[in-house]
């Protein structure tokens with residue numbers, strides 16, 4: 001049996017490893033090149049930044065090609081990884097269970113969560129490694145009754161040098177990313193073809209029989225697993241004459257920037273702790289995107305900048321087109337929720353001795369999901385019933401609701417459930 005897995009991020013790498021180790025011949029088609037972390041010499045950018053010579057956030061893409069950035073509306077920027085490892089190579093290493101909207105459709109991922117956590121063994125960053133300002137904000141949040149908790153992470157603290165630049169790739173290999181699963185799949189015989197963006201799936205007599213890549217190469221397979229992410233998978237579906245839903249969610253991140261002389265917040269892993277609310281979290285985050293590319297943040301040098309992030313479960317409303325462009329607004333309701341959470345963030349910061357001027361960063365989203373959402377009736381087969389036979393989706397597109405929480409574990413758990421269903425149906 002031959003399976004093509006499209007994409008090598010949280011979903012694709014998990015599916016590839018599972019299918020290959022259970023007897024499939026797996027070919028992974030990945031749009032991006034092999035991942036290379038950003039050079040650590042970031043200090044050169046500081047003077048350019050102050051004079052506004054770095055330009056806007058689109059410059060980031062040129063400086064660091066694996067990070068794909070696009071504006072989905074005037075006020076919102078979307079971020080994703082386009083390389084081996086997908087968005088996991090840009091992650092902060094947070095690994096938490098997220099299940100918003102799953103109970104409503106009758107989906108319980110507890111067995112997969114138990115299994116993946118048992119393997120990856122998330123731990124927290126020892127409190128003595130936190131910067132003093134992070135500790136002070138933790139205490140302030142605790143005094144406000146917000147119940148902050150150290151964030152579970154897949155970071156080997158013995159290898160981490162607290163560079164604070166997790167989102168630019170981990171040069172020390174301290175932080176887990178999905179290339180670990182991918183490497184295991186390859187060791188067991190899977191074939192990885194990077195720089196191979198899939199254009200569309202091939203359907204014959206109502207059954208999917210393979211895919212065609214942008215360079216017009218045809219790959220045949222018994223099973224095609226789309227794991228190109230919340231933008232990539234619907235793009236391929238639409239290019240194939242199939243549908244995807246205008247239901248994109250992105251978990252909007254908005255960082256409030258304050259000032260504390262000598263805080264040096266970048267000298268620790270980001271998001272060391274978090275507070276969880278109904279539809280958002282607060283977490284310490286220096287926000288390098290806003291620091292380098294957002295005009296209102298220019299005046300404060302990096303060593304004095306303090307950030308506290310709001311990560312909001314946004315309204316599931318946004319469209320992906322066949323050319324990969326995205327239309328995704330910040331709704332009035334999202335704005336209202338962000339305002340409320342940002343006020344709370346400011347209170348936490350003030351309680352920790354961080355002062356103003358408080359400035360908001362760039363609203364951005366990097367948890368891309370919801371474009372092939374599971375419905376109640378899809379859960380037994382873990383597959384939208386309208387997909388042609390032989391075609392599966394195994395990425396965050398399947399999650400019907402935004403989370404406002406880290407989403408790697410959710411994606412990997414979904415991909416594991418999907419892979420096992422594929423194996424079951426092929427028996």
Ligand SMILES: Cc1cc2nc3c(=O)[nH]c(=O)nc-3n(C[C@H](O)[C@H](O)[C@H](O)COP(=O)(O)OP(=O)(O)OC[C@H]3O[C@@H](n4cnc5c(N)ncnc54)[C@H](O)[C@@H]3O)c2cc1C
Pocket residue numbers: 006007008009010011012029030031032079080081082083084085086087088090091092093094095096167196197198199227228229230232233236365366367368394395396397405406407408409411
């Ligand atoms: C900056 C950043 C930090 C994050 N930090 C965390 C964190 O700390 N913890 C956490 O849990 N989550 C984090 N996330 C979110 C998490 O990384 C994603 O939700 C998760 O990786 C989604 O998995 P996926 O498989 O759906 O997509 P991805 O991991 O993005 O993988 C999609 C893959 O498909 C490939 N692809 C796209 N189009 C095509 C095509 N046409 N043909 C072939 N391949 C294609 C892409 O190159 C990519 O490799 C972060 C995200 C970002 C952007």
